[in-house]
Amino acid sequence: MHVDPLNSELVRRNSELESEVEALKKEVALLRKSFMSMDDNYKDRFYRINENVNDVVYHFSLKNRKFEYISPQVRNLFGYSQEDFYNNPNLVKTIIHPDCLNDYLLQRKKYLSGIVPECIEFKIVKSNGDVRWVLQKNLAIKDDDGSITSLEGVVTDITDRKAAEEALIESEAQKKAILNNLPHLAWLKNCDGIYLSVNNTFSSRFKNKIDKIVGKTDFDIYNHDDARRYRDEDMHVILNKKKLYIEEKADDLFWETFKAPIFNNTGEVIGVTGIALEISARKKTEEEIKEYSEKLAVQNVKLKLVNDELTVAKERAEEADRLKSAFLANMSHEIRTPMNAILGFATLLRDRKLPEQKQVEFINFINANCRQLLHIISDIIDISKIEANQITIFKKEFNLNKALEYLVQNSKREIRSLKKQIEVSLKNKWADHESQIITDKVRLEQILSNLLSNSVKFTEKGTIEIGYSLNDLAKEIIFYVKDTGIGITPKEQNIIFERFRQVSCEYNKQYGGTGLGLSISKGLTDMLMGKIWVESEIDKGSTFYLSIPYKKGVKLKKDKIPYSETYRWDNKTILIVEDEKTNYTFLSNIIQPTKAHVIWADDGAEAVQYCAENKEIDLVLMDLKMPNMNGIEATKRIRKQNSSLPIIAQTAFAMPTDEANCLEAGCDDFLAKPLRVDDILNKINEYLKEEKKISDHNSKVISDNSI
Ligand code: ADP
Numbered sequence: 001m002h003v004d005p006l007n008s009e010l011v012r013r014n015s016e017l018e019s020e021v022e023a024l025k026k027e028v029a030l031l032r033k034s035f036m037s038m039d040d041n042y043k044d045r046f047y048r049i050n051e052n053v054n055d056v057v058y059h060f061s062l063k064n065r066k067f068e069y070i071s072p073q074v075r076n077l078f079g080y081s082q083e084d085f086y087n088n089p090n091l092v093k094t095i096i097h098p099d100c101l102n103d104y105l106l107q108r109k110k111y112l113s114g115i116v117p118e119c120i121e122f123k124i125v126k127s128n129g130d131v132r133w134v135l136q137k138n139l140a141i142k143d144d145d146g147s148i149t150s151l152e153g154v155v156t157d158i159t160d161r162k163a164a165e166e167a168l169i170e171s172e173a174q175k176k177a178i179l180n181n182l183p184h185l186a187w188l189k190n191c192d193g194i195y196l197s198v199n200n201t202f203s204s205r206f207k208n209k210i211d212k213i214v215g216k217t218d219f220d221i222y223n224h225d226d227a228r229r230y231r232d233e234d235m236h237v238i239l240n241k242k243k244l245y246i247e248e249k250a251d252d253l254f255w256e257t258f259k260a261p262i263f264n265n266t267g268e269v270i271g272v273t274g275i276a277l278e279i280s281a282r283k284k285t286e287e288e289i290k291e292y293s294e295k296l297a298v299q300n301v302k303l304k305l306v307n308d309e310l311t312v313a314k315e316r317a318e319e320a321d322r323l324k325s326a327f328l329a330n331m332s333h334e335i336r337t338p339m340n341a342i343l344g345f346a347t348l349l350r351d352r353k354l355p356e357q358k359q360v361e362f363i364n365f366i367n368a369n370c371r372q373l374l375h376i377i378s379d380i381i382d383i384s385k386i387e388a389n390q391i392t393i394f395k396k397e398f399n400l401n402k403a404l405e406y407l408v409q410n411s412k413r414e415i416r417s418l419k420k421q422i423e424v425s426l427k428n429k430w431a432d433h434e435s436q437i438i439t440d441k442v443r444l445e446q447i448l449s450n451l452l453s454n455s456v457k458f459t460e461k462g463t464i465e466i467g468y469s470l471n472d473l474a475k476e477i478i479f480y481v482k483d484t485g486i487g488i489t490p491k492e493q494n495i496i497f498e499r500f501r502q503v504s505c506e507y508n509k510q511y512g513g514t515g516l517g518l519s520i521s522k523g524l525t526d527m528l529m530g531k532i533w534v535e536s537e538i539d540k541g542s543t544f545y546l547s548i549p550y551k552k553g554v555k556l557k558k559d560k561i562p563y564s565e566t567y568r569w570d571n572k573t574i575l576i577v578e579d580e581k582t583n584y585t586f587l588s589n590i591i592q593p594t595k596a597h598v599i600w601a602d603d604g605a606e607a608v609q610y611c612a613e614n615k616e617i618d619l620v621l622m623d624l625k626m627p628n629m630n631g632i633e634a635t636k637r638i639r640k641q642n643s644s645l646p647i648i649a650q651t652a653f654a655m656p657t658d659e660a661n662c663l664e665a666g667c668d669d670f671l672a673k674p675l676r677v678d679d680i681l682n683k684i685n686e687y688l689k690e691e692k693k694i695s696d697h698n699s700k701v702i703s704d705n706s707i
Helices: 005-036 040-051 074-078 082-087 091-095 098-112 159-181 200-205 224-240 280-351 356-387 400-418 441-457 505-511 517-527 581-594 604-613 631-641 656-665 677-687
Strands: 056-061 066-070 119-125 131-142 148-157 185-190 195-198 244-250 253-263 269-278 396-399 421-427 436-439 461-471 476-483 531-537 541-549 573-577 597-601 617-622 647-651 669-672
Touching: 056 074, 066 082, 074 082, 082 091, 098 119, 131 159, 159 200, 185 200, 224 244, 224 253, 224 269, 253 280, 280 356, 356 517, 396 400, 400 421, 400 441, 400 461, 421 441, 436 441, 441 461, 441 476, 441 517, 441 541, 517 531, 517 541, 573 581, 573 604, 581 597, 581 677, 597 604, 604 617, 604 631, 617 631, 617 677, 631 647, 631 656, 647 656, 647 677, 656 669, 669 677
Parallel strands: 421 461, 573 597, 573 617, 617 647, 647 669
Antiparallel strands: 056 066, 056 148, 119 131, 131 148, 185 195, 185 269, 244 253, 253 269, 396 436, 461 476, 476 541, 531 541
16 A cells, blocks of 8 residues: 555644644643642732732632632621631622622623623622622633633722712713703714704704704704804814804894814814804894984983083073172162162252252252163163063154264263263264165164163263164165274173173273163164174274164155254144143143143043134144043044144153054154153154244253253
8 A cells, every 4th residue: 555655744743743732731731730739828928919909809619609718808898707708608699789689690690601701880788787889800710621610809899989970970960951951052063063962952943854963064954154154163163272252143043152162181172062042032132222222322412412501501590690680789779879869859959948050950960860760660671571572663764864863962962961072973874865764763763872872871082973874785774883982892792782781890880770771772673683783892992783674765754843952833722632730731831932822631532622623723742541532532533523633642651552553543643751841842843833943041941851
């Protein structure tokens, strides 16, 4: 038989290997035997090492069903001694907490059938009743057949760790509860934008759109633009490693979002966390508050304006109050001064027998002071009427030159009586036939006369000039009164037209006056639709201007002889209608030197009768307030009989409305009481053909300014 050398070599090699395996098996068996029969010394050393660790080390023989070894720490861990375990191998079962026993036995059973590696956590009850958590790690010792012969292991007390774990679980649960109950959306994304976790609020917001948010990105749940924006925000947080606060609008809702990076232990950003709150309602409220604030700001500005106005008004009121008090004090002084003179001289006249010349002098003093008083009373009435808007303007045609000449005459008289060195002149006047104008003559005269008498008052010597010119463009006539007096500072020029204003108390004391004149002039100017202003320089003089609308008159009344102091009316008959005997006596005494024939009727009815019976009556001086028949009614009746008979009303009803009533009833003219001798004579003379002027002997006793 042929034997293949290669095959025989293999057989040989095989038998060699088999012998080697046998030898190794024997060696292993020997080693195991020697390990199993490890001498007591070695075991002692092993056990001593164990005794120095905290854990319990044990060796349990399944074959003998007893502990071969258990380390002394059992006393600490279980409260039982080593001997307790050596003597009672079943002690373990009684130590295991009843809650965990079943689980423990099940695990062990599995382990023994070789399924689960033994590592069990369970509770034990110590000998003193304390409950502890332990971890048992077992190592199965197997024999050559692979069957488990014994168990070796370590039992560790894990009570502290368990407590920490439970605390952690609890705190995690709390955090989850907090996050889930937040009205905010809360989430956690990784750096790729994939949702790792979201709270309930987040998931319920999208529950109709997407089943599970975790694992998705914003592009799966939002429209593309919003998702893009969110991704950009996340990248900003990741790259800058900084928190981000954003207020934005998405799906027509306003959101407030906080985003923050999540760091790992090495400080690397591993994701982004965020919370977002829908703030549409808050936004709306904010908008409303903003709108409200803006309105409030506007209101505040308005309020401030009102406040400022009120402050100004208050200051004005205080100033007015102060001025009023000063005015009253001054007024009291202004009234008492002439009163003092009137009473004083009247007493002297009554109590003493004085020579005629002295009497005349005293009577003239009384007259002058009465006029001063009358002036004050007129001013007070005028200012009250201006304030109560009760001034009525009566426009009529008159000759401006004559009116101004009359004012100049009065001024001259005043200057003479004050013994001042002042020249008064009327300048720039137009030709008489051109100087017919239509306006309220009485009020114009009142203003100009006030300006003139101020000029006289505030000028010691020099000149006073009155004049007028036409501003054709503005269709207005501009009057001026220019003096070379003390002048007015620019500051004071602004206030002198206000009520009760006088430049200073000093002047006031030196010059007297109520401070009403210019404010009355201003009030009257306003009523005439005009303007009044002043230009002045201290110590050089002042020029007051008055502009009023210019309305040219048409008819030039027949030239009457200008104002004169004495007249002769021989062959003229004048009917004085007057119920007061004193007044009749006064009038008849004035007329008597003119040689006119005077008839007296003491009421309206008698006047009507006399006029009907005496055709020679040339003029009637008609009082208004009388018993039986008043002057208005009487005038109307006389007019019916005689349309050309001049009737001049003379009355204490001195209001412009009274003048208008008289003219309406048929009077030709009007004289207000108290009557001035010159005024009466001049007025009568306007209607009677003057016979012949006589020397002024007929007005000697009563001075030219007498009332
Ligand atoms: P009154 O003259 O009674 O004091 P007015 O109202 O007429 O009151 O005048 C107010 C003030 O204006 C006067 O007190 C005076 O200080 C000043 N004033 C008026 N006219 C003149 C003037 N022609 N020259 C200087 N001061 C004047």
